[in-house]
Amino acid sequence: MAGTLAEKVWEAHLVRRGADGSPDLLYIDLHLVHEVTSPQAFEGLRLAGRQVRRPDLTIATEDHNTPTLDIDLPIADLTSRTQIDTLRNNAREFGVRIHSLGDADQGIVHQVGPQLGLTMPGLTVVCGDSHTSTHGAFGALAFGIGTSEVEHVLATQTLPLSPFKTMAITVNGQLPPGTTSKDIILAVIAKIGTGGGQGYVLEYRGEAIRNLSMEARMTVCNMSIEAGARAGMIAPDETTFEYLKGRPHAPEGADWDAAVEYWKTLRSDDDAEFDAEVVLEASDLEPFVTWGTNPGQGLPLSASVPVPEEIADANERVAAERALEYMGLEGGTPLRDVKVDTVFIGSCTNGRIEDLRSVAKVIQGRKKADDVRVLVVPASARVRIQAEAEGLDVIFKEFGAEWRNAGCSMCLGMNPDQLAPGERSASTSNRNFEGRQGKGGRTHLVSPLVAAATAVRGTLSSVSDLDLPGHVDLTTFDGTPLTPLEAPSFV
Amino acid sequence: MEKFTTHTGVGVPLRRSNVDTDQIIPAVYLKRVTRTGFEDALFAAWRGDPSFVLNQEAYSNGSVLVAGPDFGTGSSREHAVWALKDYGFRVVLASRFADIFRGNSGKQGLVAGVVAQEDIELLWKILETKPGTEVTVDLEARTVHADDVTVPFQIDDYTRWRLMEGLDDIGLTLQNEADITAFEATREAWRPKTLPAKHLPSVPVEPARPVS
Ligand code: SF4
Numbered sequence: 199m200a201g202t203l204a205e206k207v208w209e210a211h212l213v214r215r216g217a218d219g220s221p222d223l224l225y226i227d228l229h230l231v232h233e234v235t236s237p238q239a240f241e242g243l244r245l246a247g248r249q250v251r252r253p254d255l256t257i258a259t260e261d262h263n264t265p266t267l268d269i270d271l272p273i274a275d276l277t278s279r280t281q282i283d284t285l286r287n288n289a290r291e292f293g294v295r296i297h298s299l300g301d302a303d304q305g306i307v308h309q310v311g312p313q314l315g316l317t318m319p320g321l322t323v324v325c326g327d328s329h330t331s332t333h334g335a336f337g338a339l340a341f342g343i344g345t346s347e348v349e350h351v352l353a354t355q356t357l358p359l360s361p362f363k364t365m366a367i368t369v370n371g372q373l374p375p376g377t378t379s380k381d382i383i384l385a386v387i388a389k390i391g392t393g394g395g396q397g398y399v400l401e402y403r404g405e406a407i408r409n410l411s412m413e414a415r416m417t418v419c420n421m422s423i424e425a426g427a428r429a430g431m432i433a434p435d436e437t438t439f440e441y442l443k444g445r446p447h448a449p450e451g452a453d454w455d456a457a458v459e460y461w462k463t464l465r466s467d468d469d470a471e472f473d474a475e476v477v478l479e480a481s482d483l484e485p486f487v488t489w490g491t492n493p494g495q496g497l498p499l500s501a502s503v504p505v506p507e508e509i510a511d512a513n514e515r516v517a518a519e520r521a522l523e524y525m526g527l528e529g530g531t532p533l534r535d536v537k538v539d540t541v542f543i544g545s546c547t548n549g550r551i552e553d554l555r556s557v558a559k560v561i562q563g564r565k566k567a568d569d570v571r572v573l574v575v576p577a578s579a580r581v582r583i584q585a586e587a588e589g590l591d592v593i594f595k596e597f598g599a600e601w602r603n604a605g606c607s608m609c610l611g612m613n614p615d616q617l618a619p620g621e622r623s624a625s626t627s628n629r630n631f632e633g634r635q636g637k638g639g640r641t642h643l644v645s646p647l648v649a650a651a652t653a654v655r656g657t658l659s660s661v662s663d664l665d666l667p668g669h670v671d672l673t674t675f676d677g678t679p680l681t682p683l684e685a686p687s688f689v
Numbered sequence: 690m691e692k693f694t695t696h697t698g699v700g701v702p703l704r705r706s707n708v709d710t711d712q713i714i715p716a717v718y719l720k721r722v723t724r725t726g727f728e729d730a731l732f733a734a735w736r737g738d739p740s741f742v743l744n745q746e747a748y749s750n751g752s753v754l755v756a757g758p759d760f761g762t763g764s765s766r767e768h769a770v771w772a773l774k775d776y777g778f779r780v781v782l783a784s785r786f787a788d789i790f791r792g793n794s795g796k797q798g799l800v801a802g803v804v805a806q807e808d809i810e811l812l813w814k815i816l817e818t819k820p821g822t823e824v825t826v827d828l829e830a831r832t833v834h835a836d837d838v839t840v841p842f843q844i845d846d847y848t849r850w851r852l853m854e855g856l857d858d859i860g861l862t863l864q865n866e867a868d869i870t871a872f873e874a875t876r877e878a879w880r881p882k883t884l885p886a887k888h889l890p891s892v893p894v895e896p897a898r899p900v901s
Binding site: 213214223225227228237238241242245246248253254255256257266267268269270271277280281284295300301302303304314315316318321344345346349350353354355356358446447449453454456457460579580582583600601602603 | 723724857881886889896
């Protein structure tokens with residue numbers, strides 16, 4: 199029978215098919231754990247006298263609560279410190295591998311899996327975090343789970359699940375200069391809405407997706423959840439295999455060959471049927487920014503803030519009014535005139551080495567706008583090390599940016615990096631909800647290129663507003679002061 | 690999870706409808722890392738009021754909550770069930786529950802029984818005229834008995850079976866442990882293992898410092 203990519207991975211993990219309407223039991227290949235959603239799961243095990251069934255399929259790291267400054271000092275916030283200490287104790291007690299603050303493989307959980315080569319095509323990957331969809335970029339079925347499900351996976355390495363529906367999102371053509379995969383996903387969310395993906399696994403395909411680097415694909419899959427989807431996936435190809443090969447946990451020798459042979463079968467059959475389909479033309483895309491308080495409230499940068507009175511749908515009009523009030527914006531203001539206080543470059547959406555390289559390329563030799571605070575936060579300590587080996591940190595510092603240690607940082611107001619009430623940011627992260635980056639903070643979601651240009655000009659800007667020579671290539675950095683990439687050749 | 694067949698305990702009349710999970714346990718308590726000890730958080734906003742039902746001597750050790758319609762609406766936090774259980778409640782009766790709350794209750798061993806609103810009113814009357822009255826909940830027969838009144842309650846067959854067998858989700862899955870073990874034997878060698886850990890060369894990580 200013809201099947202979609204998601205269905206193939208699902209079928210390959212069926213421990214037991216549910217009888218008449220009850221859920222299927224699915225095997226979980228990889229379980230990522232962090233400090234926020236795991237404490238009660240471990241305690242549940244302890245109370246029931248249960249063990250972690252497969253510590254060898256489980257890995258933990260610290261990210262949400264970790265500070266990005268002074269990481270060698272005790273964590274000041276008591277709640278944060280307690281959560282992290284609890285994770286460390288649980289990892290020790292239950293024999294789970296952990297990468298703690300100060301370790302080169304500490305970082306945002308969705309970067310740690312891929313960089314260690316643990317995330318691969320054809321796996322089921324879960325984590326108590328909604329952005330687990332990131333790992334779908336490899337052709338894995340990856341989704342976020344709640345605390346009681348975390349406990350369930352720890353105890354049984356399985357999950358009872360009801361099948362998802364599938365949606366194909368085809369992006370044809372080529373991205374125009376100055377646009378990135380972030381603009382693709384923001385445009386997708388604006389098109390289908392924040393609830394448009396509910397109950398679906400999204401599969402991204404088409405020429406524009408095929409041409410993306412592995413890291414750019416992760417950005418797309420990462421934000422699937424912002425369209426309400428359970429997961430996002432991209433069929434694996436040579437780009438995927440090349441990214442994986444040689445990573446610490448990538449298969450070797452005959453195992454590698456067997457794996458690649460299998461991975462090549464992981465694509466939706468030509469006659470597979472999706473429950474829904476969406477088509478986008480990449481050549482129509484422009485740099486996208488959000489103006490409101492959910493990721494679906496986005497527009498091309500060349501547009502103006504919407505005027506609520508002109509919105510036909512009554513619910514959307516009320517939502518827009520509310521959002522504009524919170525954001526402190528007037529309808530009709532050109533988005534390019536919106537002045538920001540802070541630029542945040544980081545998170546599991548856009549805190550990877552390619553993102554940092556593209557930002558460095560834009561800002562090299564320039565100074566940040568006065569009165570703008572610029573934070574550059576690598577997704578993992580390994581990304582930071584790599585960036586420093588390439589000299590990117592020097593470019594950031596000369597620009598006037600703060601170069602931080604790894605973590606979720608200003609993506610969410612859980613650690614010391616927060617917006618003050620009323621403070622406005624251009625942020626490469628994934629959520630612009632009220633208070634997400636700190637109480638009263640105002641977030642505009644943008645791509646790394648827009649973030650960089652905005653940091654230069656102080657208002658929402660794209661690289662076309664700067665006199666940059668030619669097309670900025672996201673995947674390479676050919677600026678002169680860089681030392682060539684040496685081993686490790688990846689992060 | 691403890692098996693549940695019948696339970697007898699003091700009934701607590703909670704004459705409020707639409708009790709949402711934020712009222713059952715306010716968000717500030719969600720930062721905790723424990724799974725037990727939420728008894729102080731239960732109805733925290735109301736507990737400061739001396740006239741609140743749980744602050745009255747006769748009801749303070751209650752274990753059967755008789756509430757108004759639409760109990761447990763709002764955010765899906767599992768803590769709401771933990772708080773009720775930690776306080777000592779084994780049963781909540783109402784004429785309507787929010788779906789997620791009812792689902793969470795079944796999984797955590799709290800009986801959420803649906804009782805017709807007129808029967809709820811009857812129970813309230815008994816419990817209020819004779820504070821401290823014990824209520825017997827018979828899961829097998831699906832009845833509630835208080836004073837000289839016996840009324841029926843509804844609970845779906847599957848949840849009832851699970852509660853009577855004392856099976857939580859994990860316990861249920863582990864009934865199929867042989868299937869899991871059999872599946873594990875078929876997993877290909879290329880699938881990754883986190884242990885033994887493989888690393889890139891270790892490199893010291895410099896702490897970033899605040900810029901002055
Ligand atoms: S970076 Fe943000 S979205 Fe990603 S895991 Fe951390 S808090 Fe969640």
